[in-house]
Structures are given as structure tokens and as C-alpha cells.
Amino acid sequence: MTQATREGGLHLLEQMILIRRFEEKAARQRAGGLIPGFLHPYIGQEAVAVGVCAALAPQDVLTSTHRGHGHMLARGADPARMYAELFGRTAGYNRGKGGSLHMIDVELGFLGANGIVAGGIPLATGAALQLKRRGSDGLAVTFFGDGASNEGAFHESLNLAALWRLPVLFVCENNLYGEFTRQDRHQVISDVADRAASYGMAGVVVDGNDVDAVRAATAEAVARARAGEGPTLIEAKTYRHRGHFEGDMARYRPRDEVAHWMARDPIELLAAALVADLGATEEDVAGVREAVETRLDEAIAWAAEQEHPRPEDALDHVYVDSLGGAALR
Secondary structure (H helix, E strand, O other), X not given: OOOOOHHHHHHHHHHHHHHHHHHHHXXXXXXXXXXXXXXXXXXXXXXXXXXXXXXXXXXXXXXXXOOOHHHHHHOOOOHHHHHHHHOOOOOOOOOOOOOHHHOOEHHHOEOOOOOOOOOHHHHHHHHHHHHHHHOOOOOEEEEXXXXXXXXXXXXXXXXXXXXXOOOEEEEEEEOOEEOOEEHHHOOOOOOHHHHHHHHOOEEEEEEOOOHHHHHHHHHHHHHXXXXXXXXXXXXXXXXXXXXXXXXXXXXXXXXXXHHHHHOOOHHHHHHHHHHHHOOOOHHHHHHHHHHHHHHHHHHHHHHHOOOOOOHHHHHOOOOOOEEOOEEOO
16 A cells, blocks of 8 residues: 555545445345345445545535445445434434435535436536536535446536536446446446546546555546546446345356455455555454444444334425525525
């Protein structure tokens, strides 16, 4: 690791393990009947969310995807409130009405997960336009997958962002599959970042399983955006360890491919680098794992005790008071 300190590296490791174990425990809770609906685990892609968010500032904003728990946790969300949302409880981030696909916390600058493929890309582009108009030094980041880079919203957003030199980072988490379709069956190109050249913006390919590399690439893109040099398309090559959704057996993936990527587990790579290069000990790593386990077990216990919404609560927040079309706060 070229940039991290021992303490900083252990913090990154803690965030990545938090995401991993949050998702694994969520899958277990869903199997036990506490979570309705679908889950799209972020397991295997933790280095992307953590590396990107490590290079951001409080004034920056993010949009996410259907696989958004990792992004939200990396931004600093409370796992207890996230579990409460997954459990459909009023203490959740959306008062139990949004569930996995629509969690949001604007106070964190997290503008929401999104169930629509590429749906968050134009939202982040619009947020970047507003930040620029306000004279803020904040920037917007949008996460999406390789499949989303085929959508019109992707191309329209990159075109406008480049034309107006907006402070926005387009982060493609290329896990090689658009749902169940391997990348080489829906794209001729192997690097999504090549598409940046069509819009006159920087395009960067980074090892998405190396958290330090992701952070460094993001820091460079952030510096360009804050300097008024416009957007960057970052492609992080990574891999999801499980199927597209919890319950998908992923039989469409070759066994040797899965084995190759499992051997490059981003958490194990970081843990090994911390011990080999930064003076951390195996006890340090074990301590991080134990602390995360305790935190998440407490979060689940708290969330399970929270109240369900009342039936009449379904009618709340359907409309807002407004003046001339603008919401009153």
C-alpha cells in the first residue's frame, strides 16, 4: 500500500468488513423472514465504495444503485437505522417505506439508492449542475454498473457533464455482469472507461479490489473536478461474490472465473497488505472483525425491537405543502 498509514488502513478495513458482514447478516435475516422483498448484496465490491468515499468531503453528494447498502455505509450511515429500514420499521431511514432499493439520507449527502438501471446518473449530473451554480466546491458522485453504461441516461449525462464542465464523478463498478449477462455479450469494448473519450473527459481504469488504488484514482478525479476541469469516468474492475440478487444461484458464471475472483477478495488483500507493509498484526485485524460483529449484532437487535408503521401511515408524505411548486420546509 502506497498511501495508507497503519491507522488509516485499519479504518478502511473496518469499513469494508462492516459492509461485508452487514450484507451477510442481512441475507440471513431475509432468510429468517424479517426482510421482505429483494436484496442485492454488495459482497465482493467493498473496496470501490470505501475507496471512493475515502476521497470525498462532507459537502459532496452521491447517488447509488439497486446494490446500494455498501455506498451508504461507506458514507457513514448508521447500520442500525439501515436494518430498521430493511425490516420495515418506522425508525428506518425512510420510516420503513423505502426498503433496500430506496434508502436515502440527504444529511449525509446520500441522495438515494435507485431501482432503475442508470437512474442515479442523471440525478447526480443535475446535483453537480446545482452545486456549480451555487458556487460550491462540492461535487457529485454516481455509482453504476457496466450494464448501465449502455443506457441512454448514461450517454446523455456524460455529454452534458462534459459540455458544462460539471463537478461530477461517474463511477462504473464493472463486476463483469449486467444482471445475468456477461459483459462481452452486451458490449464489444472491454473497458467502459474508453467511452469517456467520446465526450472529451478523462477516463480511468482501476483495480476495484484494491481500496488504495481506488482512493488514489478518486482523489485525482476529485482534484480535477474541484479545479473546474470537469468530470471523470472511473471504471473499477471488480466482482460480486454472489448472484445478482439474494437467491440467484449464479449458475451462468464459470467456476474457474468465480474461483479466480474469490482468490482476490478485497478484504483479504487489504488485511494481508496491512500486516506485510504497514506494521499491523493479526491481532489488530481480528480486533477489527470482532468490533464489527458486536456493532452489527447490536444494530440488528435494536432494529428488531422498533415499531412497524401503522396502516394509516401509508398516506403520510404522499404530498408536501408547496408555494409556487417549491416544497416548504
